[in-house]
Amino acid sequence: MLVAGVDSSTQSTKVVLCDAGDGTVVGRGSAPHPPGTEVDPAAWWDALGQAGAGLLDQAAAVGVAGQQHGMVVLDEAGQVIRPALLWNDLRSAAAAAELIGELGGRDAWAKATGSVPTASFTVTKLRWLATAEPGAAARVRTVLLPHDWLTWRLAGAVPGAATTDRGDASGTGYFSPASGEWLPGHLSAALGHPAEVPRVGGPGEAVGEGPGGALLSAGTGDNMAAALGLGLADGDVAISIGTSGTAFAVSTVPAADPSGAVAGFADATGRFLPLVCTINAGLVLSAAAGLLGAGLDELSALALQAGPGAGGLTLLPYLDGERTPDRPGATGVLRGLTTSNATRPNLARATVEAVLASLAEAAALLPGAGARPRRVLLIGGGARSEAVCRLAPGIFGAPVTVPEPEEYVALGAARQAAWALSGTAGPPAWPARPATEYTGEPEPAVRQRHVALRDDTAGWPSG
Helix, strand or coil, X not given: CEEEEEEECCCEEEEEEEECCCCCEEEEEEEECCCCCEECHXXXXXXXXXXXXXXXXXXXXXXXXXXXXXXXXXXXXXXXXXXXECCCCCCCHHHHHHHHHHCCHHHHHHHHHCCCCCCCCHHHHXXXXXXXXXXXXXXXXXXXXHHHHHHHHHCCCCCCCCEEEHHHHCCCCCEECCCCEECHHHHHHHHCCCCECCEEECCCCEEEECHHHCEEECCEEHHHXXXXXXXXXXXXXXXXXXXXXXXXXXXXXXXXXXXXCCEEEECCCCCEEEEEEECCCHHHHHHHHHHCCCCHHHHHHHHCCCCCCHHHCEEEXXXXXXCCCCECCCCXXXXXXXXXXXXXXXXXXXXXXXXXXXXXXXXCCHHHHCCCCCEEEEECHHHHCHHHHHHXXXXXXXXXXXXXXXXXXXXXXXXXXXXXXXXXXXXXXXXXXXXXXXXXXXXXXXXXXXXXXXXXXXXCCCC
């Protein structure tokens, strides 16, 4: 039998059609999303139709994974009220600070929700809506996440019948990963009045039927689906370089980091997924490539022409504000530029080192959240860069395993669909994808220079 997995990400929708027994991919499709940090959800639906054409109708079960945190607000008729605010829309930074202060401070938030909200979290976007667009806020009757909305549409958009899972719900700021329950007081405090939320489906549960009678799994957030697609095990830490950067690991205990650096998410299997996110990752590589008049492959080749430390150049890669550390107004900073080191290879190398150093610092926070990382897995579009793969062991100070390129978010959604189809206690044991291991001499000085520049700019008005 065949199952389909959907990845509705920031930039596009990807669909994979897989054999339910072993995960072999037998079909693929993709379609782009509009640019920007707010999008009409109808664009996701259209992209799903394009990407899934000829694939979804072959599937006995479908799972949908989606970008976390996005705010989809519906009126009493189930109609979308305004374009969805995406995770990378940072206009709610002031709202995050307000809510932290109003509801007991960082310790209280970490204990209640597993996380301290930043501008990415849905709860802060609801407060922004209540303040900036009170008329729209007053019309809100239901709040969904992107994957919730797509699963609901596939099931026929029956009013009051939306579902989610504990993984994606754990990124809202009004759900407790530890108890598995919604926190309606947090939602109403943000929005100004109560609103409906979707039912939380269990891991492996079939929550409804889609077109043609295909079973629908509960779906999940993109990072949770990636963990499921990778078969992430205890001791693994995954580093994903996509539009954003993430470092995450599975854990059997819930995290509650009052600093706010580690998000105490739930995973898609009943465990937990402490995660650290950076706003800046793959797009930094793209920006540097554009600045150098190069493609991404050429940027990689240039970076490998320069030596460790990029001739003394250090880049702070906070080009679009940053979440870890929490600096929504930050910009990028380049230190150490001279006439002798102002070369294309050095700038390319400094860029790759900056992205990796930022993520290495993020991963270093995970042991304090109950994870026990021993192996580094590198995934995402950035893992297609030879320079990223070859420089990563030196920056992380450990061997780095790079699984073969695959749509691991969509693959995880497909594996969840196969789980729902089987009715078994756990997900099917699909074999691991082939992988390449990279090794290299540790380069602690590179990370030390990154940390020094990060700390030196902490008090800057734009930093």
